[in-house]
Amino acid sequence: MRYSPEGMMPFGPVHPSLKEPEYFKLILEGEKIVQVIPRIGYVHRGIERAAQERTWTKNIYLFERICGICSFHHSLSYTEGVESLYPFEVPARAKYIRVVVAELERIHSHLLWLGLVGHWAGFDTLFMWIWKDREHVLDLEEEITGNRVHKSYSAFGGVRKDLPDGIAQKVRAELGYIRKRAEYYRGLVQSEETLSVRTKGVGRISQDTARRLSPVGPLLRCTGIGRDVRAEDPYAAYDEVIPNVQTSTGGDIASLLVLRIDEVLDSCRMVEEALEKMPAGPFKASFPRVAPAGESTYHVEAPRGELFYFVKSGGGSTPERVKVRTPTMANLLTATEMLRGHTLADVPVVLTGMDPCFGCMDRVAVVDVDRAKEWSVSGEELRSYGIEYYRGRRS
């Protein structure tokens, strides 16, 4: 292979107005992808280091800002991880409220993803419908927490404020609407030709690959392995509000579509169940501001899969070390496997299919093995290319 990975990075710092940049060097033989080399870190902000210089409480808001989609799950994993160092209990009501907000976040995150797959596959109507429906969930989140995106709702010992009066009824009404829409989309994604052509058999992974590369979340469950932190290692009130772990055996993007819609439907049920079972009582206990010395290994099931936090406290006013492993990091290697053997036209849909914290295709370098040639294409060019490629194949 006339290819050397050194010195072939053709671009400089990434512009902040672009979507989250990740860099995949694709090695091609004609149209076929033979190898994928990821290079990440363009938006690495050194948050783990910054956390060592901030107080325990300030870090809740810092970690929340790692992700704008699953922000509550970051603060949840951090606060529950730190809480496990204290000898105190979190009130039951707070645990239920955490389930409600976390499941609402899962619904909006899955809907966001579904819309994006529609966009990259050239089905923009789906994108616009779904993002409109997602607004209903964001409105609910705003009403409960005060914010749509960075909710700033977590606190050591519970949540920052109680549920507003009469919210249960409103949530039920809105979820009735979401459920109806989700059921409609479930039929649509299986029957609509544009999506079928672009997703069936695309990005297939086997159970063996999944066991070897340790992906997490829907990417793992679509191979038939039913692992879910909420069910296997319950946190918050998940030992009372039990998820029906969804699996699929397709292992391709088409089965991921159905799987994630099934998870949306299950999350709707869980939010309603949590509101029904929610006990009265305090929504927050008073925890001292400095965590006791010790180490905590913790994880939660974020919308994209297992979100891991390791916290080390020396008993001081700041943590000695916090390690975060996001689901996309765990899924990155699997995504490179999913691409192998496919054509360049499939890249946008497959990379979106793994649900990175946004379409990561703004910059992709392409190396053609036969012609020993390298060039860069933007995400938008690649999207148009994929749509044209499949249009040509269909006619």
Next chain:
Amino acid sequence: MSSEELAALGAALGATVTEERKSTVISVPPSKVVEACRGVSSLPGLYHLSTITGVDLGDDIALLYHFWRERRFVQVRTTVPKAAPRLQSISGVLPAAVLYEAEIQDLLGVGFEGNPYAGKKLLLPDSYPPDAPPPLRREADPEKIRRIMELE
């Protein structure tokens, strides 16, 4: 979680096995990490490597390999001296470790022999000064590094 099988694995490795809050910790010297990780990951249900954490302890760097099954983690723990931070990569046994090791290599300067990213960068910019300490080490001064990189 059956602690007997982990105790038996620990005994076979000559390692100490301790129970912590949510983790069973198997402490091994760096030379036995590959063997320990192979042993843990071949136990039923423990194939999932959650991640690897690197912790700067001052003179040493601790490496914690987190495996997960049901309500417990199994942690393979080792320390390497900061003066010579090198050990064998486990990516031959567990390919999932490739990126986790590469991240620690970038941020804490630990070398993993046999990792495909050995000597390359995954996270850090190519312009990161070669004479500056890796950014997550205690002696690294973010202000100083920023000045060297002429970002200010």
